[in-house]
Amino acid sequence: MSEKLVIIGNGMAPGRMLEELFEKAPGAYDVTIFNAEPRVNYDRIMLSPVLSGEKSYEDIVIHDDAWYAKNGVTLLKGARVTEIDRERRIVTAADGRTASYDKLVIATGSTPIIIPVPGHQLPGVLAYRDLDDVDRMLEIARGGGRAIVIGGGLLGLEAAYGLKRQGMEVTVIHLMPTIMERQLDPPAAYMLKKALGDRGIDIITKANTKAILGTDKVEGIELDDGRIIPGDMVVMAVGIRPNTTLAHAAGLEVNRGIVVNDGMQTSDPQIYALGECAEHRGVCYGLVAPLYESARALADRLAGGSAEYLGSVTNTKLKVTGINLFSAGDFAEAPDREEIVLRDASAGVYKRLVLKDNRIVGTVLYGDTADGSWFFDLMKKGSDVSAMRDTLIFGQSFQGGAPLDPMAAVAALPDDAEICGCNGVCKGKITSTISGKGLTTLDEVRAHTKASASCGNCTGLVEQLMKLTLGDRYNPAAVTPMCGCTDLGHDDVRRLILAKGLKTIPAVMQELEWKTSCGCAKCRPALNYYLVCDWPDEYADDYQSRFINERVHANIQKDGTYSVVPRMWGGVTSAAELRAIADVVDKFQVPMVKVTGGQRIDLLGIQKEDLPAVWADLGKAGFVSGQAYAKGLRTVKTCVGSEWCRFGTQDSTGLGIRLEKFMWGSWTPAKLKLAVSGCPRNCAEATCKDIGVICVDSGFEIHFAGAAGLEIKGTEVLGMVKTEDEALEHIVALTQMYREQGRYLERIYKWAKRVGLDEIRRQIMDDAEKRKGYFDRFVFSQKFAQVDPWSERVSGKDKHEFKPLVVTGFSEAAE
Amino acid sequence: MTWVTIGRLEDIPVRGARCVNTPEGRIAVFRTADNEVFAMEDSCPHKRGPLSQGIVHGKSVTCPLHNWVISLESGAAQGADSGQVRTISVRNDNGTLLLELTELRVAAE
Numbered sequence: 001m002s003e004k005l006v007i008i009g010n011g012m013a014p015g016r017m018l019e020e021l022f023e024k025a026p027g028a029y030d031v032t033i034f035n036a037e038p039r040v041n042y043d044r045i046m047l048s049p050v051l052s053g054e055k056s057y058e059d060i061v062i063h064d065d066a067w068y069a070k071n072g073v074t075l076l077k078g079a080r081v082t083e084i085d086r087e088r089r090i091v092t093a094a095d096g097r098t099a100s101y102d103k104l105v106i107a108t109g110s111t112p113i114i115i116p117v118p119g120h121q122l123p124g125v126l127a128y129r130d131l132d133d134v135d136r137m138l139e140i141a142r143g144g145g146r147a148i149v150i151g152g153g154l155l156g157l158e159a160a161y162g163l164k165r166q167g168m169e170v171t172v173i174h175l176m177p178t179i180m181e182r183q184l185d186p187p188a189a190y191m192l193k194k195a196l197g198d199r200g201i202d203i204i205t206k207a208n209t210k211a212i213l214g215t216d217k218v219e220g221i222e223l224d225d226g227r228i229i230p231g232d233m234v235v236m237a238v239g240i241r242p243n244t245t246l247a248h249a250a251g252l253e254v255n256r257g258i259v260v261n262d263g264m265q266t267s268d269p270q271i272y273a274l275g276e277c278a279e280h281r282g283v284c285y286g287l288v289a290p291l292y293e294s295a296r297a298l299a300d301r302l303a304g305g306s307a308e309y310l311g312s313v314t315n316t317k318l319k320v321t322g323i324n325l326f327s328a329g330d331f332a333e334a335p336d337r338e339e340i341v342l343r344d345a346s347a348g349v350y351k352r353l354v355l356k357d358n359r360i361v362g363t364v365l366y367g368d369t370a371d372g373s374w375f376f377d378l379m380k381k382g383s384d385v386s387a388m389r390d391t392l393i394f395g396q397s398f399q400g401g402a403p404l405d406p407m408a409a410v411a412a413l414p415d416d417a418e419i420c421g422c423n424g425v426c427k428g429k430i431t432s433t434i435s436g437k438g439l440t441t442l443d444e445v446r447a448h449t450k451a452s453a454s455c456g457n458c459t460g461l462v463e464q465l466m467k468l469t470l471g472d473r474y475n476p477a478a479v480t481p482m483c484g485c486t487d488l489g490h491d492d493v494r495r496l497i498l499a500k501g502l503k504t505i506p507a508v509m510q511e512l513e514w515k516t517s518c519g520c521a522k523c524r525p526a527l528n529y530y531l532v533c534d535w536p537d538e539y540a541d542d543y544q545s546r547f548i549n550e551r552v553h554a555n556i557q558k559d560g561t562y563s564v565v566p567r568m569w570g571g572v573t574s575a576a577e578l579r580a581i582a583d584v585v586d587k588f589q590v591p592m593v594k595v596t597g598g599q600r601i602d603l604l605g606i607q608k609e610d611l612p613a614v615w616a617d618l619g620k621a622g623f624v625s626g627q628a629y630a631k632g633l634r635t636v637k638t639c640v641g642s643e644w645c646r647f648g649t650q651d652s653t654g655l656g657i658r659l660e661k662f663m664w665g666s667w668t669p670a671k672l673k674l675a676v677s678g679c680p681r682n683c684a685e686a687t688c689k690d691i692g693v694i695c696v697d698s699g700f701e702i703h704f705a706g707a708a709g710l711e712i713k714g715t716e717v718l719g720m721v722k723t724e725d726e727a728l729e730h731i732v733a734l735t736q737m738y739r740e741q742g743r744y745l746e747r748i749y750k751w752a753k754r755v756g757l758d759e760i761r762r763q764i765m766d767d768a769e770k771r772k773g774y775f776d777r778f779v780f781s782q783k784f785a786q787v788d789p790w791s792e793r794v795s796g797k798d799k800h801e802f803k804p805l806v807v808t809g810f811s812e813a814a815e
Numbered sequence: 816m817t818w819v820t821i822g823r824l825e826d827i828p829v830r831g832a833r834c835v836n837t838p839e840g841r842i843a844v845f846r847t848a849d850n851e852v853f854a855m856e857d858s859c860p861h862k863r864g865p866l867s868q869g870i871v872h873g874k875s876v877t878c879p880l881h882n883w884v885i886s887l888e889s890g891a892a893q894g895a896d897s898g899q900v901r902t903i904s905v906r907n908d909n910g911t912l913l914l915e916l917t918e919l920r921v922a923a924e
Contacts, residue, residue, distance in 0.1 A: 447894040518830060518848040521870040521877035521884070544830040548868040548879040556879050560865040805833035805844060806821045808916070 002030040005302065006091055006099050008081045008246070009107035010035035012044055013275035013291040015062055017105070020299030022071055028303065031073045032099045034091065036080040037130060040064055044130070045288055048320075051134050051162030074099075084250040086268055103270055103302060106247055106258060110240035110276040110286070115150070119212030119221075125234045128159045137233065141166035145232035148172075148221055150209055152179035154316060156237035157192075160201050161320045163235070171202045171229055173209055173221070183316045183327040187343075188350055188366045195323050195348075198714075200680060204229075242277045242284050257284040262308040264298040274298055280311060287314050313380050315363075315372070322714045324365075326372035329379055330354070331362030342393045346758045351393055358386040371395035410464040419465065420451040420458045430462060434469045442466065443484050483522035485514050490743035494530055503535050505542055519545075526744035529631065532667050533739050536781035543798065549629035552801055553789040554611055562611060563604040565628035566618050567664065570638045570657035570676075571599025580621030584614055598635030598673065600626055612802055615790035624664075624788040631745070632667040633674075633735075636660040637685065641678030641695065650695035652678035655724050662728060663735065665786040666778070669742030669751070672735065687715045690748040691731055700727040704734060704760075705752040713749055716757050719765040733774035734764050740777075818906065818913040824850065825910070832867040832876070835914060842903055843867035844912065845887050847874060853887035854905040854914055860885075860898025 007014050010033050018031065041063040049055040068075045079093040084104070092098045112127035114120055124140065126133050137159075141147070147163045149156045152174030164170045172179070178189035193203050208224040212234055220230040242257035253259045253267035257279030264272045264280075275291050276284065285291055290312030300307035315328030331354045333339070342351040347367060353375065354362035360379040365372050374396040378385060391398045415428030433439065433449050445462060446452055452462040466474045481487050488496070493512065502508045505527050509519060519527070524545035531539040543551050554562035568577070581601055585593055591605035606614055615625075628634060636659050639645065641652030656676040663674075675686035676693040686692025688708040692715050694701040699722040706715035718734065721727050737760065742751040752760060763770045793802075827833045827846040834857055835842045843857040843866050851874070857867045864880030874887045884893040890900035904915035 450895045516873055518872055520872045520875075521882065524870060524872065544828055544871065547870065552868075556865075556868060558862065558864075558880065560863075560868075800826065800828065800833060804836045804841075805826055807836040808819055808821065 002028060003102040004100060005029035005031045005103050005105070006101035007031065007033045007105045007107060008084075008091065009033075009109055009275065009277075010037065010039075010041050010075065011107060011109050011275055012041065012062065012288060013295050014105060014107040015041040016292050017274060017295035017299045017302075018071070018073070020296050021302055024299060024305070025303035029103075031071070032101075033068075033073060033075045034079045034081045034093055034097075034099070035075060035077050037132075038078040039131065040068070040075070040077075042131065047128070047131070047134055048158035048162055050131070051137060051159065052165040053162075054165075057131060081246060084246060084271075086250055086271070089270065101270075104272070105298070106266070106271060106273045106277060107275040108243040108246060108277045110242045110284075112236065113239045113241050114236050115209065115238060117209055117211050119214060119218075120236075122212055122214050122218050123216070124214070124218030124232060125212060125236065128155055128235050128237045129240075137163060137235065138166065140233045141168050143232070144168060146171070146230055147233045147235065148229055148231040149235045149237060150221075151237035151239070152176070152203060152205065153237060153239070154180060154183065154318060156235070157196065157201075157318065158320060159235050159237055161196070161199065163233075164199060164201050168233075169202075170200070171204065171231070172196075173207045173223070173229075174203065174205045175208055177206050179203060179205065180318075180327075183364075184325075185331050185352060185364050188325070188327070188352070188364045191348065191350055191366050192318070192323065192325060196320070199320075200682075240276065240286055242279065244277060247273065247277070255279050255282075262297075262310060263301050263306075264294055264309060265301075272298055272301070280309065283311065285312065285314070287316070290314055313376075315376050317369070317372070322712065324367055324369040326365040326369040326376075327363065328372070328376050329360070329362035331364055337361070340389075340393045346756065353393060355385065355389075358384050358389070360385060410461060411468055419461050420449075425449050425451040427465065430465050431469045434466060439466075440470065440473060442480070447484075482526060483520055485509075485516040485519050485523050486512060488512060490526065490746075493527070494534075494741075494743075497530055497534055503531065503538055504540075505531065505545060529667060529669065529744050533781070536784045550631070551798075552608065552611065553625050553627075553629065553793065554606070554608075555629045557604065559605075561605045561607055563602050563628075564606055564611070564614055564618075565596065565600050565602045565626035566623035567626040567660070568600045569660050570636055570653050572638075572653060572657065573601075577621055577623065580618060580623070584617050587617065588614055596628070596635075598628075599637050600628070600635060602628070609802055609804075612793050616794045619788075619791050619794055623790075625790045627664065627789075630667065631670050633660070633663045633665070633672050635673055636663075637673070637675035637689070639676075639678045639683035641676075645678055647681060648678035648695070649697045650678060650700065650724075652676040652684065652693070652695050655693065655695075655700075655727065656684075658724070659728060659731060662732065662782075665788075666735070666739070666782060667785065668735065668739050670745050670747045672738075672748065674731070688712070689715065691734065693727060693731070698722070700724070702727060702730055702734075705749040705757070707747060707749045711749075716752065718761060729771065729775055730764055732778050733771040734760070736774035736778040736781075737763060740774075816915055816917055819916050821912050821914050823910050824852065824907060824912060826912075827852070830871045832869075832871065834867050837916065841865070841867070842914065844905060844914070845871055845876060847871060847887070852905050852907050852912060854903040855885075855887070855890050855900045856903070858900065859883055860892060860900055861896065866900065 043060040043062050046055055046060040076097055079097050081091050082094050083092045090098055090100045112129045126136055141163055144167055146169040149160045149172045152172050160170045160172050178186050179193055209221050210224050211222045213220045213222055218234050220228055222228050244254045244258050247258040248254045258266055258273040258277050260266055260273050260278050260280050266273050276286055293312050294309045297307040297309035318325040338355045340353045349367035352364045353360055359382050363375040385392055413427050417427045419425055419427050430449050430451050437448055439445050452459045480489055482490055496512055500511055502511055508527050525547055528542050528545040532541055549555050554564050588610055590603045594602045596602050636656040638653045638656030642648035642650055672690045674691045675684040675689045677684040677686040678695045680694055686694055687703055688706040692703040699720055701720050702718040703715035704718050707713040721730055738748050738751055821835050830848050832843050832845045841857040842854055844854045846852055857865050859866055859878040861883045862880055864878040866876050866878055868879045869876040875884050877884050883896050885900055890902040892898040906913045
């Protein structure tokens with residue numbers, strides 16, 4: 001006969017505890033859960049991504065109904081327990097449902113603290129705790145308006161970011177002089193405040209709320225110093241209080257939380273407490289890692305074991321997209337402590353380690369958090385770091401010696417561990433192919449296993465596996481060759497093309513001793529670009545070395561048909577243009593018409609043979625190719641700006657059109673997308689583009705090196721200029737610098753990372769002569785590039801591309 | 816089997832391809848840098864990509880859809896990929912190209 005286990009609360013801690021318990025002792029208990037929320041167990045840490053719209057409720061469910069059914073758990077939803085009868089071992093819910101227990105786990109969690117200032121009961125004052133809170137926030141956010149978040153801690157800042165993402169104006173009110181003061185030291189807090197400020201979140205520190213204003217609903221708040229901040233919503237994120245009412249009423253020992261011993265037992269040996277409601281060795285935890293650790297100990301206890309929970313060292317990460325922040329331990333200064341600090345202002349990196357007796361006691365990382373878990377591990381284990389003190393701050397990969405061998409982690413992976421996620425290649429396949437086929441270069445491994453052949457994120461791991469398998473026989477060349485046809489890297493090839501005055505692909509291959517007769521599909525398009533860029537007036541573009549899309553000026557689709565995207569300057573169109581598109585759609589029976597992310601219209605499913613006729617019709621209406629297929633200038637996205645918008649500060653549409661008309665037709669190492677926003681509200685989403693402009697009253701803030709594809713990255717600021725002419729000149733110069741230095745297929749953000757943001761700013765913003773040189777070379781190159789490829793082909797260029805050589809067999813059959 | 820004239824060598828760009836439409840489907844005819852000519856079905860064994868639209872290099876073509884490399888001589892996929900494209904005999908008679916098609920492919924003849 002199974003024992004009866006009753007759990008009050010259905011949060012993450014008891015969920016994890018049950019998982020462990022069912023694994024250790026399946027069938028040992030008959031489990032009943034009382035859940036005050038009308039839901040299954042979901043991942044509360046992920047509420048912030050739900051609020052910001054990056055995830056949905058379904059994404060964050062941990063245990064669905066099927067899980068409870070499969071494990072025979074009785075889940076009573078919407079059942080709030082009101083009484084524990086310890087004598088008779090029965091719990092009773094408000095709706096009258098009861099259950100008797102042999103063992104009871106109290107996991108009632110915590111309640112957000114609401115500061116009892118005047119007005120705190122007004123509609124629109126919210127906590128940030130569960131999905132209901134998030135739903136209410138989203139409802140208010142739908143109407144736009146302003147939100148005030150009280151509390152600049154982890155939760156408050158995540159809430160602020162989420163509300164900002166939902167389109168609200170957000171102000172954070174924080175009592176202390178710096179935000180997240182429990183997790184961050186002042187420099188990191190400064191950097192975070194600045195980064196959030198850049199995202200449009202206003203943060204007021206040293207501010208105490210005096211009253212919440214409003215009659216029927218929230219209208220704003222008043223601070224102690226008399227300042228009044230208007231708002232439609234107030235979110236209180238000032239802390240949590242363990243829910244102990246039930247335990248207290250049942251006569252259990254309660255301090256701040258429900259007191260438990262190392263076996264998670266309360267003062268009644270039949271009753272345990274788990275999660276945020278529990279107090280262990282004087283500490284109430286609010287983060288998930290320690291709660292999971294204690295859940296594991298409790299599961300072992302319930303399964304008959306004797307595990308002990310000894311407390312946890314915690315670390316914090318902020319879940320705000322694009323901000324990397326890690327903090328752990330204690331980093332206050334003290335006479336017996338030393339610190340190691342690394343700052344890199346241009347890269348936005350700050351790292352600080354606090355040492356005591358040669359051991360790490362605190363870590364704050366901002367910008368680059370890759371080594372967070374390694375520092376945290378050293379700290380938890382209390383490892384003596386004196387031997388590696390000199391290079392400690394540079395992270396794990398800079399440490400020598402056996403115990404820190406970065407290879408160890410890879411060596412320890414099992415053979416079935418997946419290394420390449422894109423192509424689903426596991427470790428065993430890679431190592432066995434390396435030894436079986438005697439592979440010695442990365443390119444060979446890519447060719448034979450497909451590992452690291454797609455996005456390349458796993459290249460480092462693959463190289464480590466090669467080192468592991470081949471030992472000293474693997475010697476990663478300092479330079480990665482362009483492809484298997486040469487030992488030279490992209491940069492060397494570019495330099496030699498200029499130095500030796502090489503002006504054709506055969507000349508490059510001959511002079512630079514190519515190993516193949518006519519290259520491959522990797523090097524030929526790259527060489528073609530380098531030659532087009534370096535010798536715009538002399539080089540004859542080699543169409544056979546271009547990818548099909550750039551050869552036929554349309555985008556190939558999976559079924560061999562093409563899509564056609566005409567240019568819409570700055571995303572602006574007209575009735576005549578739309579009518580012409582509609583006529584083409586009817587005439588050629590275009591199966592799908594779709595609006596693109598770059599503010600244009602895509603016609604999909606066009607037969608290759610029809611392309612010239614489609615272009616001819618579009619050309620009559622004034623359309624030219626949108627070059628949606630090109631490693632070149634794609635779109636310039638704009639908002640309506642000062643022409644229409646009540647917030648617009650400059651004519652963003654006009655500047656966008658001007659940029660597009662100036663720059664269209666130019667080839668670049670990889671695709672280039674621009675945007676111009678008329679005010680910092682940034683409706684054109686300029687801050688994730690290759691190059692973006694944010695207009696402000698005083699001028700134009702030029703941004704660059706953003707990404708919103710395989711990787712997501714906010715832009716970096718290049719600098720501020722006063723006039724539209726200057727904005728154009730700086731953007732064009734930046735583009736030319738990238739054209740001249742970028743490696744083929746290297747997006748601008750990767751190029752910028754390689755050559756350094758400061759170097760780019762120095763050349764474009766500070767060195768007028770350099771800037772002028774870049775600008776002039778771009779303008780010269782445009783003389784040869786700005787030819788509409790569609791009208792050229794309508795006039796007969798490359799006719800062979802669009803017609804079959806011969807059609808045979810059909811006519812005879814018909815006769 | 817019968818030899819069908821499809822055109823002249825110079826109709827195909829060097830390191831390029833043209834198509835021949837037949838009742839049984841499209842055939843790609845390739846011309847390499849050395850003026851050798853090859854023909855095969857215009858369909859990659861991976862996802863039926865049109866090989867005639869790929870980049871021709873050496874005696875191989877790279878499929879435009881997912882970069883599979885196919886040998887023009889054997890029709891076999893190279894490297895880690897495995898698959899086979901049916902090749903078709905092609906002859907170059909002083910610049911005139913002839914394709915060997917089955918009776919069925921040239922239909923009523």
